[in-house]
Each structure stands twice: as C-alpha cells, then as structure tokens.
Amino acid sequence: MRRFQKIYVEISNVCNLRCSFCPGTRRKLQVMTETEFASLLPKLRPWTDFLYFHIMGEPLCHPQLAEFLSLAGQFGFKVILTTNGTLLAKQQETLLQATALHKVNISLHAFEANDLDIPFSEYLRQCFTFGQAAQGQKLVVYRLWNQGGAEARNEEILSAMEAVFPKPWNVQRRGTEIGNRIFLEYGEKFDWPDLTAPEGGDQVFCYGLRDQIGILCDGTVVPCCLDHEGDLALGNLFSDSLEQILATPRAQAIYQGFGRRKAAEELCRKCGYARRFEKH
Numbered sequence: 001m002r003r004f005q006k007i008y009v010e011i012s013n014v015c016n017l018r019c020s021f022c023p024g025t026r027r028k029l030q031v032m033t034e035t036e037f038a039s040l041l042p043k044l045r046p047w048t049d050f051l052y053f054h055i056m057g058e059p060l061c062h063p064q065l066a067e068f069l070s071l072a073g074q075f076g077f078k079v080i081l082t083t084n085g086t087l088l089a090k091q092q093e094t095l096l097q098a099t100a101l102h103k104v105n106i107s108l109h110a111f112e113a114n115d116l117d118i119p120f121s122e123y124l125r126q127c128f129t130f131g132q133a134a135q136g137q138k139l140v141v142y143r144l145w146n147q148g149g150a151e152a153r154n155e156e157i158l159s160a161m162e163a164v165f166p167k168p169w170n171v172q173r174r175g176t177e178i179g180n181r182i183f184l185e186y187g188e189k190f191d192w193p194d195l196t197a198p199e200g201g202d203q204v205f206c207y208g209l210r211d212q213i214g215i216l217c218d219g220t221v222v223p224c225c226l227d228h229e230g231d232l233a234l235g236n237l238f239s240d241s242l243e244q245i246l247a248t249p250r251a252q253a254i255y256q257g258f259g260r261r262k263a264a265e266e267l268c269r270k271c272g273y274a275r276r277f278e279k280h
Contacts, residue, residue: 080102
C-alpha cells in the first residue's frame, strides 16, 4: 500500500469571499457533517499522516471546525489549513488550542478582488496578530501567490509585516523565515484546470494520485486539490474504501499515464499548474 504525503479534505465548499485567483465551484454549496467526517478518518488513517482542510471553500467558516480538529487529533492526524485570513481573529483560540493543527497557510493575496468589510490595514493586522500568537506553537505561512501581474500592494503588505516581524529575515530555499516557525512564501499566479480552457498538450506530469488525493465535501474522491468541480470523480469514500477507488480503471489510467508523463484525462491537459512540473 502506497501512502500519500497529504490528503485534501474539503470540509466545506462555502466561502465568505470571491477571489479572482480562485475559480469557485458550480457544485451545490454544502458543509460536511461531523458524522460524515468521522466516517472518513478510519478509512484515511492507513494512507497518510497529514490532512489538508481545503479544496474549495473557507475552512474557518465551518461551524464545527473545533470538533473536526479534535476528531482528526484523536486519529493521530496532523492538520493543515489554508485560509483567506478574514476569520482568523474569530477563530484564533480554536486554532491555537487544537493540538492536531500543524500548519496554517494564510493567502494574503486574497485581498486583490474583494471589498473587505474592514480596512485593508486592519485585515493585515489581524493576520499578523495571529502569527504573533502562534509563534513557536504552530507553523504559519503567509502566502503571496500573486507573482506575474497582481503584486501592486505587496510592498505595503511587506512593510506592515516587517513592523510586526522585524528584520533580519532568514531567506531559505522554500520560503523566508520571518519569525519562530513563521514564514513568507511567494508563488506565481496559475491557471486552474478547466474543461473549457484550451489544451496544452498531453505531455504532462503531476503528483496527483502520487503524493496527494482530494475528497470533496460530498465524499467524491478526486486525483488532486485542483479538481474543484469533481470532473475526475473516481468514486465516493462515504460508500467505498479508498483501496477500491484507487483500483478503478480511471484511477489506474491517470496514475500510469503520469508515470509516462502523459495526461490520460482532458482536464489534466488543460491544467496550468501541472505545467510547473515540466522541467522536473
């Protein structure tokens, strides 16, 4: 049995923002119930140590976030959250007290297409206040994945960041350490896979079904965290085992295709993110 470095669990596809870099979803808006989530954990435990509460949606919107974190901890999982940061102040104590919570990714580029309910300076203050409180307890990564045309306010962000996390900063290969277990990470904008997008050719490699899989909030298993519509549905984990789902012809064709650097599925041929791996 191969193990995955991470499994994405979409505990909700509901979000409180509409960001330009996020495609959103046309799926029915819903939240995973506590019973549904609990049913997944024993099925996932043999396959990974890390659960990522993210595909679509804002995980901090989930009304039972504390219970989900507690359940994950009872099964020995380490949890990673990706958030737009707007609800960090509201959920700070829940996050800091959750022993299962390993890492929080904060997408500071979420501001770019949103009219926030609070001033931008206050939004940044709340994001950085959480980092200050989490220092030494949780791994926190501030993301600026807006390289390539959306960096207009990055200097303002960095200036506010430096006021809270004074330099010198330690520049490392995968990010810049700005505090005790607090990092800044840059990334380029990319095109999400979309069946309406033009094809980029079938010479594609991806880590989907190799180091990761995703589970949508209705239990649908998909090869990666970018299948936001469930176009590559492989099965449903609420009714089947992961071993059965990964053995299906479709899953095997995707896995074996990437082994030959070939995209077996149309969606994968239309994924801008997968192009990042062409040089590897």
